Amino acid sequence: MQKTIFTLKTNREIAPDTYEMVFSGDTSSITAPGQFANIELPGRFLRRPISISHWTEGSMTLLVKAVGVGTEDLTHSDEGTAFDVLCGLGNGFSVDLIADNTPILAGGGLGAAPLYGVAKKMRERGMTPAVALGFRTKEDAVYLDEYAALGCKVYVATEDGTLGTRGFVTDIIRAHPEFDYVLCCGPLPMLKAIHSLEQLKDGQFSFEARMGCGFGACMGCTVPTKNGGKRVCKDGPILYKEEIVW
Amino acid sequence: MVNLNVSLAGVALKNPIIPASGTFGYGREYAELYDLDILGSFSWKGTTAAPRSGNPQPRIAETYAGMLNAVGLQNPGIDAVIAEEVPNIAKIFHGPVIANIGGFSIEEYAENCRKLESVEQVKILEVNISCPNVHAGGKNFGCDPKAAAEVTRAVKAATSKPVFMKLTPNVTDIAEIARACEEAGADGLCLINTLLGMRIDIKTRRPVIANRTGGVSGGAVFPVALRMVWDVYEAVKIPIIGCGGVSSAADAVEMMLAGAAAVEVGAANLKDPYACKNIIEQMPALCEKLGIENISDLTGGAHHG
Ligand SMILES: Cc1cc2nc3c(=O)[nH]c(=O)nc-3n(C[C@H](O)[C@H](O)[C@H](O)COP(=O)(O)OP(=O)(O)OC[C@H]3O[C@@H](n4cnc5c(N)ncnc54)[C@H](O)[C@@H]3O)c2cc1C
Ligand SMILES: Cc1cc2nc3c(=O)[nH]c(=O)nc-3n(C[C@H](O)[C@H](O)[C@H](O)COP(=O)(O)O)c2cc1C
Ligand code: FES
Numbered sequence A: 001m002q003k004t005i006f007t008l009k010t011n012r013e014i015a016p017d018t019y020e021m022v023f024s025g026d027t028s029s030i031t032a033p034g035q036f037a038n039i040e041l042p043g044r045f046l047r048r049p050i051s052i053s054h055w056t057e058g059s060m061t062l063l064v065k066a067v068g069v070g071t072e073d074l075t076h077s078d079e080g081t082a083f084d085v086l087c088g089l090g091n092g093f094s095v096d097l098i099a100d101n102t103p104i105l106a107g108g109g110l111g112a113a114p115l116y117g118v119a120k121k122m123r124e125r126g127m128t129p130a131v132a133l134g135f136r137t138k139e140d141a142v143y144l145d146e147y148a149a150l151g152c153k154v155y156v157a158t159e160d161g162t163l164g165t166r167g168f169v170t171d172i173i174r175a176h177p178e179f180d181y182v183l184c185c186g187p188l189p190m191l192k193a194i195h196s197l198e199q200l201k202d203g204q205f206s207f208e209a210r211m212g213c214g215f216g217a218c219m220g221c222t223v224p225t226k227n228g229g230k231r232v233c234k235d236g237p238i239l240y241k242e243e244i245v246w
Numbered sequence B: 001m002v003n004l005n006v007s008l009a010g011v012a013l014k015n016p017i018i019p020a021s022g023t024f025g026y027g028r029e030y031a032e033l034y035d036l037d038i039l040g041s042f043s044w045k046g047t048t049a050a051p052r053s054g055n056p057q058p059r060i061a062e063t064y065a066g067m068l069n070a071v072g073l074q075n076p077g078i079d080a081v082i083a084e085e086v087p088n089i090a091k092i093f094h095g096p097v098i099a100n101i102g103g104f105s106i107e108e109y110a111e112n113c114r115k116l117e118s119v120e121q122v123k124i125l126e127v128n129i130s131c132p133n134v135h136a137g138g139k140n141f142g143c144d145p146k147a148a149a150e151v152t153r154a155v156k157a158a159t160s161k162p163v164f165m166k167l168t169p170n171v172t173d174i175a176e177i178a179r180a181c182e183e184a185g186a187d188g189l190c191l192i193n194t195l196l197g198m199r200i201d202i203k204t205r206r207p208v209i210a211n212r213t214g215g216v217s218g219g220a221v222f223p224v225a226l227r228m229v230w231d232v233y234e235a236v237k238i239p240i241i242g243c244g245g246v247s248s249a250a251d252a253v254e255m256m257l258a259g260a261a262a263v264e265v266g267a268a269n270l271k272d273p274y275a276c277k278n279i280i281e282q283m284p285a286l287c288e289k290l291g292i293e294n295i296s297d298l299t300g301g302a303h304h305g
Helices: A069-075 A109-124 A144-150 A169-175 A188-195 B078-092 B106-115 B145-158 B174-183 B219-235 B249-258 B267-271 B275-290
Strands: A002-015 A018-024 A036-039 A048-051 A054-056 A059-065 A082-089 A103-108 A130-135 A153-158 A181-185 A202-206 A238-240 B006-008 B011-013 B017-019 B060-063 B066-069 B097-101 B122-128 B163-166 B188-191 B195-197 B214-217 B240-243 B262-265
Touching (some): A002 A059, A059 A069, A103 A109, A109 A144, A130 A169, A169 A188, B017 B275, B060 B214, B066 B219, B066 B267, B106 B145, B145 B163, B174 B219, B188 B219, B262 B275, B267 B275
Parallel strands (some): A103 A181, B163 B188, B188 B240, B240 B262
Antiparallel strands (some): A002 A082, A036 A048, A202 A238, B006 B011, B060 B066, B066 B214, B195 B214
C-alpha cells in the first residue's frame, strides 16, 4: 500500500454514467490485477474504493460508474484534478494459480474492469484468455473492443438480448463445460450463481464491502468465511471458492 | 525546543498523541507505513475474553465530517492477543501500550485485566464500559454510575496497573459517571467513545447499517467530545485522555486546553493512515507559535476558575 497523489489525465464516458478514468502517478505499489485504489474526495469523510482495471509504470486506469454522491463527483472531475489515493490495496487475483486449469474470466457490469488487468497479465504469459461479460443491455456494454484487441476470446450476454446471448454469464459458462475454473467480479447475485456451477473445480471471486479504512485496520469490512472472518480490503477483495459462505 | 512529554497516572509518554482503540488494530497495518515509536502510546483494539466475529455487514456508513461504525467488537480474544499480538507489538512498538478491554460481565472485565498483569509492555488498562451487561438485561455499564463504579472496583482489585475507564457519551450527565469511577478508584478516564447514531438509505428505506445503529465518530463529534472533557475536568482530579474528532495538532491543543492530559485520535487514522504522524510532526511548530514550552502545561488551560 502506498499513499500517493494521482492526477486525472483523461476522462471519457464509455457507457451511460460510466467513465474510463486514466490517472498519472506512482503505480509501484500495485502488485496484482484485482487490487483497488481508495480515493479521497473533497468534502467526503470516507474514501471510495475502486478496482484498478489496468496500469503501466506511471499510469492507472479505472472504470467508474456514478451511483451516488461520491462517484458522481469523481466522474465529473476535470482533467488535471489531483487526488489523494491509497493505492495497491488488497490481495488481487492470482494468475499463477490458474496454470493447470481451463479458466474463464467472468464479469458482470463493471466487473469487466479488474478482469481486463487479469487478461493483460495472461496475455503477457502467452495465454489466450476466455472472457464472459454480462450486461443489462447493449448500451451498458464496456471494454468489448479492448478485450478483443488484446486477443481474448470474448463471449457476451445481455439480460434483454440486445447484444450477444440473451441471459447471464452463467448461461455462457454452462454452455462451455470445458471451463473448470473462474475468475469473476460483479454483483453479488452473479457471484452466487457462478459459485453454484458444478463444472467449476475452483475459482477466485472479487467481493465488495463498505469500508472504513481500506487497509485492514478497522474491521469494518469483515465477512465470514470457512476460514474465519476475512477483511475484504486486506485479506480480499478476492476470496477463493472453497472458503466462501453466502 | 518544545517539551512534548506528558504523564498519565505516572506513565511517561514522549508526546500526548495516541491512536484510539478500534482504529489501529494491534499496530500491524500502520507499522508497515511508519515507525510507531514516534507515538506517545497506542490503544489496541477492544479485546474481550472470547473471540468475537462481530456484526453482520454492512458495518460502516458515512456522515458529514465523520462516519458510523457497528463493528461489534470483532477481536481474536484475550488469549490469542497475548499469544500472537503481544510478541509482534514487542517488535513494532517499544513505548507504553494501552490495552483496551471490553467485557459483558464484571467478572469478564476483571479476568481480562488479570491476564494482562504479566504483560510487560501494557502500562495502562483502558476499560471500555460502553458494553452491554449480559446480567442486567443488556444495559450498558457506562450508562449507570453504580455499574461503572462496580466495574472500576473489580478491575482495580484484579490489577496493579493504572486503570483508565473509557466513558460513553450516550448519557445524560457524563460528569456523574466520571465521579463514580473516580470514587471507585479509577486512575484516569478516557472520553469519549462513539455517539449512537444511524443512517437510512432513502431508496431502500432501510437502515444503512445491518445492526441499524452505529457509533458516530470523526470531526463531527469534536465539539461534543470537547464539551464533555471540559465538564469532566471540572468534576474530577484524575487525568483525562481526550478523544473524539481530533484530526490536527490544533484540535489536540484545544482538547488539552479543555482538560485532557493526552489525546486519542480515532477515525482520522482511517481517512489518513498518517494522521497521528502528521499531528506529531506539526505539534512543535504549533506550540512554538502559541508560546508553549511544556505541552503538559496546556491541560485545563482554558479553565479560568
Ligand atoms: C473492492 C471494491 C472495488 C470496487 N470497484 C469499483 C469499480 O471498479 N468501479 C465502480 O464504479 N465501483 C466500484 N466499487 C464500488 C464503489 O466503491 C461504490 O460504487 C462507491 O463507493 C459508491 O460511492 P458513492 O458516494 O457514489 O455512493 P453512496 O451510496 O453515496 O456512498 C455512501 C457510502 O457507502 C459506500 N458504498 C456505497 N456503495 C458501495 C459499494 N458497492 N461498495 C463499497 N462501498 C460502497 C461509499 O463508499 C460511501 O462510503 C468497488 C467497491 C469495492 C469495495
Ligand atoms: C471503526 C471503529 C472501531 C472502534 N472500536 C473501539 C473499540 O473496540 N473499543 C473502544 O473503546 N472504542 C472503539 N472505538 C471508538 C474510538 O476509540 C473513539 O473513542 C471514537 O471513535 C471517538 O474518536 P474519533 O472521533 O477520533 O474516532 C472505535 C471507533 C471506530 C471508528
Ligand atoms: S475497511 Fe477497515 S479493515 Fe477493511
